Amino acid sequence: MSFEAPGAPGRVEAYWLRRVFDRLVLWLYVKLFSLMLALFLCFPSRQRMSHNNGIAATGTVRIVDHPTFPPNEFFQPGRQFPVRIRHASATFLDDAMNCIRSLSIKFSDHHFRSPFDIEMNSGETSLFWSAASFLKFAQMRKEKYGIEYREYNRRYPDGLVGSQKAGRRHARSFLHLHYYCKTPFHYIGTDGIRRYAKYRIVPADGTPESGINTDPSDWDQCNQRVLPHETRGRNYLKYEYEDRVRREGAQYLMQIQTRPASENEDPEVFNNMVLWDAGIFPWHDLALIDITRTLDWKESTLTTFSVNNMPKSLGVIPAASIFDYNSLNYMRAHSEIARRARLLSYRVFGMVPPIPDNDNRNISDWGK
Numbered sequence: 001m002s003f004e005a006p007g008a009p010g011r012v013e014a015y016w017l018r019r020v021f022d023r024l025v026l027w028l029y030v031k032l033f034s035l036m037l038a039l040f041l042c043f044p045s046r047q048r049m050s051h052n053n054g055i056a057a058t059g060t061v062r063i064v065d066h067p068t069f070p071p072n073e074f075f076q077p078g079r080q081f082p083v084r085i086r087h088a089s090a091t092f093l094d095d096a097m098n099c100i101r102s103l104s105i106k107f108s109d110h111h112f113r114s115p116f117d118i119e120m121n122s123g124e125t126s127l128f129w130s131a132a133s134f135l136k137f138a139q140m141r142k143e144k145y146g147i148e149y150r151e152y153n154r155r156y157p158d159g160l161v162g163s164q165k166a167g168r169r170h171a172r173s174f175l176h177l178h179y180y181c182k183t184p185f186h187y188i189g190t191d192g193i194r195r196y197a198k199y200r201i202v203p204a205d206g207t208p209e210s211g212i213n214t215d216p217s218d219w220d221q222c223n224q225r226v227l228p229h230e231t232r233g234r235n236y237l238k239y240e241y242e243d244r245v246r247r248e249g250a251q252y253l254m255q256i257q258t259r260p261a262s263e264n265e266d267p268e269v270f271n272n273m274v275l276w277d278a279g280i281f282p283w284h285d286l287a288l289i290d291i292t293r294t295l296d297w298k299e300s301t302l303t304t305f306s307v308n309n310m311p312k313s314l315g316v317i318p319a320a321s322i323f324d325y326n327s328l329n330y331m332r333a334h335s336e337i338a339r340r341a342r343l344l345s346y347r348v349f350g351m352v353p354p355i356p357d358n359d360n361r362n363i364s365d366w367g368k
């Protein structure tokens with residue numbers, strides 16, 4: 001089918017037909033992916049799609065008293081919420097491997113419900129950029145013994161750079177990493193101005209980031225296995241975090257970057273492989289997170305996050321096709337069934353066991 005540019009006779013209809021078709025394909029594609037995820041992974045294996053290896057904790061989050069970011073109904077100065085966070089390593093069940101690390105937050109102390117959730121990974125940019133690219137990423141994982149994404153990285157060098165920037169081996173602590181939401185969200189201010197926002201979290205005391213791989217070769221990035229003679233255990237980061245929180249708690253600074261929206265936006269604004277120039281769109285302090293208690297394995301495993309847990313003024317930006325950069329968040333928003341299938345699986349088959357200290361290394365699955 002060929003399409004003429006909109007404007008001339010017949011072109012308008014063809015243009016709208018194409019738009020409807022692209023949206024339908026996106027919807028079908030995403031629904032099918034989520035259903036397969038729920039039926040073939042989350043329910044039978046009692047697993048998250050990724051990030052199974054983690055620890056949750058609770059405390060409070062307080063919006064800064066004197067914001068420099070644009071006013072928003074939800075982020076009122078000084079407003080305080082109970083908070084639940086979860087740190088995780090994607091995707092292996094071994095903290096000593098070279099993994100992407102994450103920090104996800106809910107502005108409530110409940111495993112499911114909350115007025116605001118945000119999920120963040122280490123690394124400023126991502127490993128994929130649209131629903132189409134994400135499916136390639138998932139298809140071409142081909143993990144064996146802790147080695148993965150050889151073909152994907154060769155075919156998509158931008159994805160390789162994203163994973164080199166995100167991998168953190170031998171991090172000192174989950175606290176001493178920087179976490180980025182990567183994809184932009186809506187930000188509608190009380191001033192009525194439409195903007196977009198990105199979020200990040202850093203340690204509140206400014207401790208520099210640890211665990212960054214300096215100058216990794218392309219092959220090193222595919223090989224995420226524990227190093228020979230590794231002395232760190234499979235759960236070392238989670239144990240370190242438990243000890244730290246018991247001793248002194250953990251404080252984080254959540255920051256926000258906003259930029260005004262415009263009609264006919266340049267699509268690259270939404271590309272999570274491209275950073276917004278912080279000189280033009282600076283990071284503003286948004287909230288302080290004070291963690292006081294870690295949660296046990298069962299509660300940590302039950303805890304789940306969703307891009308749908310957001311006020312309307314801060315929610316997901318619509319997507320028009322599987323190639324639209326915003327289709328990544330569209331996919332996440334439509335993957336609720338996978339989260340629910342996982343929670344249901346625990347009720348049917350029981351909770352997955354904690355990760356043992358002494359067992360096979362370099363694995364991403366229970367029972368391997």
Ligand code: HEM
Nearest residue numbers: 048049051086102104119120182304328331332335338339
């Ligand atoms: C750059 C984009 C993305 C980021 C930053 C991101 C981040 C994360 C993080 C940090 C977690 C772990 C949350 C936890 O601790 O429970 C997670 C889990 C998950 N993500 Fe993503 N993700 C992204 C894209 C996607 C996409 C495209 C999908 C497609 C469906 C997806 C589906 C999921 C699912 C199903 C889970 C497990 C949820 C659960 O069972 O609780 N994510 N993601």
